[in-house]
Amino acid sequence: QSVLTQPPSVSEAPRQRVTISCSGGSSNIGNHAVNWYQQLPGKAPKVLIYYDDLLPSGVSDRFSGSKSGTSASLAISGLQSEDEADYYCAAWDASLNGYVFGTGTKVTVL
């Protein structure tokens, strides 16, 4: 059971916007940077957002990250079929003294 909680699934129509939440606590999100990873079916994960809201080179600016207190969010605008994937938040957890991933969210494009 992860200490970072995400909704199991979200779905939306093409070209719409979805937001994925990641809820944690003071030992992780509240005091440490949040990263987001996208995992396409059958593929290795890929970093989508790092340090709360930074976009790696080559990642579409349709993806954006934010953080407030002990929660973080990933937004995907202009949803496309290629965005169908599992998304994971992640952060350092000082209580566990380890890096933790969120429970994961499956995004479906209707």
Added chain:
Amino acid sequence: QVQLVQSGAEVKKPGASVKVSCKASRYTFTSYSMHWVRQAPGQGLEWMGIINPNGGSTTYAQKLQGRVTMTRDTSTSTVYMELSSLRSEDTAVYYCARDGAGAKGWYFDYWGQGTLVTVSS
């Protein structure tokens, strides 16, 4: 482009050990730490530990302490992850992932293709 190429799939019996390799190329091997992450079938991601190729220091997830060992060979730019006393719950895809080496903590900027380890009698 950075490349991380992992060894092939393994099938092991309960109680045995497995050693997975991850060969890095197209960057300075000793300048970036390497993590290992695993994913059981249909499950989420689990961080296993990190090794600093420059010196070989390691940090392991508490859950795996005593069973996991990460090593490196700087002459071949390869890191290894060995897991002992295997049980069925260790069946998973194992990934190596390079640390981004940023100033605000860990994140994984490049990933290997994954290695499926199956533990079955």
